[in-house]
Amino acid sequence: MTTLLDTLSRDYLHGKEEVLRLSLVALLTGGHILIEDLPGLGKTTIALALAGITGLSFGRVQCTSDLLPSDITGLSVFNREEGHFAFLPGPIFNNIVLLDEINRAMPRTQSAMLEAMEERRVTVEGTTHHLPDPFMVFATQNPSDQSGTFPLPESQLDRFLICTGIGYPPEHLEKGIIAGGGIRERIGGMTPVASTADILAARRCVETGIYLSDKVVNYIYALVEATRSHAMIQTGLSTRAAISLAQAARAAAFLEGRDYVAPDDVRGIAAAVCAHRLVMRPDQQTVDRGELLRALVADIALPLA
């Protein structure tokens, strides 16, 4: 998996190591990722590249305000020759599904997608269809102050393991990108370096093979507890958030090539996993939750001896 990461960031995506790493963390823990940034910074490209390098199938849904749930899940069509309805699977029946600009979809459609994300199956006209494994949603979202958006409610944000931004690439890399042009075409011709089986094996390894020490559990608990008693936060982290944090830390440790979780792993992914789950007090809405969480984390003593 590390080779995968290296190949991607070296050959295709410059200056996106962090987002790539987080995407892999999501993939390895079976979670979903929400990328929140301005259009044109390479959100779609990352998703495409991830699908291309792993050889996983890729589906894409471009969300608009008139998108219907059936446009995602698929629908049954009457086959006149055989005389019965045949199910035509929608784009969600893929390993990696890119939900582009998810906050443009109506809440009704959003909830249909999120249900699929949670249950990993889709019920259309009474028949339950299981989604493929691995299954990962790669949602992108434009900053919600743009017009024509339906912001995701907190409860649904909680479904995403990771929420992160991308940011502009460093100057010299961006200049190189400008000079070299986009890489969409090259992505089509990528050779996979890992198979589906590899990914499933890695996922199993993350689940069972990474040791999580009591010290780290205490550390995670201290962090969660700190968010619950903070003056600016209305609702702190849930138990689900803490579980997600531990899983993500396992995946991060796996990506570092270790078979145990260090507090550093927790620190590294805490902001991406937890920030979007914090519910701020009404008068503190403008505070950057990522910054707040990083400050919180910096205040908690690491277990070092």
Next chain:
Amino acid sequence: MVAISSLTAVLSYAIALCGIVPLFPWLTAAPRTALAAGLLAGIWQDRRGAWPIKNWQFNLAVLPVFLYYAFQFSRANPVQPVVNALAIMLAARLCGEKSVRHYLQIAALSLFCLAASSLFDLSPVFLFYLALLLLLVAVSLVLLTFLAQDSRLILSGAHLRKVLAAGVLMPLASLPLLILFFPILPRTQIPLWNIAAAPAPRPSGFSDKVEPGTSAAVGESRTIAFRVEMPRQPQQQLYWRGTVFNRMEGRRWVRDAAVPSEHLLYKGARIAQTIYPEPGLSRALFSLDAPALIALARARSTSDGVFEYPGPITRRLGYRAESVAAGILPTAGGIDRAFYLKLPDGIPERVKRLANDIRRRGSNDVRRLELLEQYFRDGNYRYSMRDLPTGEHALEQFLFEKKQGHCEFFASTFALLLRAAGVPARLVGGYLGGDYNDLGGYYLVSDDMAHVWVEAYLDGRGWLRVDPSSLARNAGEVWGGEKQRSLATRLRLFVDSLDHTWNRTIVTYDFEQQVEIARSAGKRLQKFEAGKAARAALPYLLPSLVLAFALVAAVRRPRLFPSQNERLLRRFYRLIERDCGIRVQPGRQGLLEIAGQTGNDRVREFAGVYAGALYRDRKLTHAEAARLRRILKDGFVTRT
């Protein structure tokens, strides 16, 4: 969980009580009522949370009261109005709505009230209230700073403990200063504005004349007369000699200042005592009968074994005395027999007859004394404080009709009969008995123990102590050995020992005494043999030292004995700072983070091995520990 507002309210009432209670007995009725009403109204309104009367209205109401007391103020009466006004101001503050400012005012006013109470009375209770008040004020001040920030603050148990600890530590921190100031600060032995009240005349106590028959009953007061520090003595020996009445005038025994000279001999073992009289109007210096020596500056002794102070003892003092408790005082040479046989005119005929009978039957003084004692013993006399003979012929009535009276009747008539029978006699006034306070090692003698007895002169032997009261048929009931001590008595003795300690060490403290103590300590130090003392102290010292060390070690174990991991980690941090120039904040940076920051493979190796053991919840193996030590030994300097 405690709301800080209610906590400060309760504390301020406690503070107010510390100021009010000691001052209360010295206030007049109006401020007393105001204080009680103010306190109750304040508590009630606090509970209700409503204040119908505003603070400025209270302030306005206090103004006329203030003016009233201002007009009462005079040079003759300077304290009472001020104290009353102070109490009313405190009352007004207590019943009004309270902000931080008002709480501070309550604390200040309470402190003033407590201070004012010391103008009236100096007792160890003052120290208790002062300590309590200071403690409460310190805690309250800490809490008030919180209250000023957020009046709705709610303190958890842990935080409350912290605040209490801070509040307790503040007064404790001032203790060393207190010890420093104690010897230098001037002090007073009497309450500043209550000089007249301190030496209160004592009704049933010791007086300068013996005049039985003035009243039908005598009250008994348990007011303390004096305390005597000495080892325990047999109870029947506890005659405290004060003065001698040597002349009879009418039916009164008085002291004639022109004491005929005689030379008393003090033979036998001397008993040393230190006596602390309560201030009073009396001038007599008491000690165990009979005192050979009283060591007090300006004390005068007369030849009949009486010691007197030139004026009333109005301040607290202590004096040493040495006594011979033989019950008989031999004299060198004779005495002025005529002086001790003199009788006033108008002795009743019956008395004369009785005396003449005894004189006739007894061949010598010893025999006559025995006959008189026999007469008293057979006369069926009763010792009583009530239903006493009164009037002109009280003594005669006592002897022949009523046959009951107190010690003055017994002693007066006995001495009168002795003199009339030709035996020189005198009355001795003092005290009989005493409660031994085991805690303080002293006798407590109270006014109800005042007593009068007789000394009869026997040729060749000297002055013999005779207590006619002991010849009463109920003498055994009155002075029958040691009384069983009730719980109340024991409690009283305990409280009294506190009082005595306070008087000894604080009130009668003087610099000379302190110097004396220092000197004697120095003398003892010169005789000090280090080796011997060390050997003697070792069995006590060693276990306590070991215990103290174990305690310190247990409490500070993590710092004193760091685990292997902690030692390694500390060396690691030092090396990182030295070799990589990175300032590490221990506990704030992960090892792997540091390793990534340095970009040094050896740091990374160390972090990997260390974290690998630590975060797998296992101890470092010997091989790993050795490897880490080797890495640390080599340092992190990158060789290029």
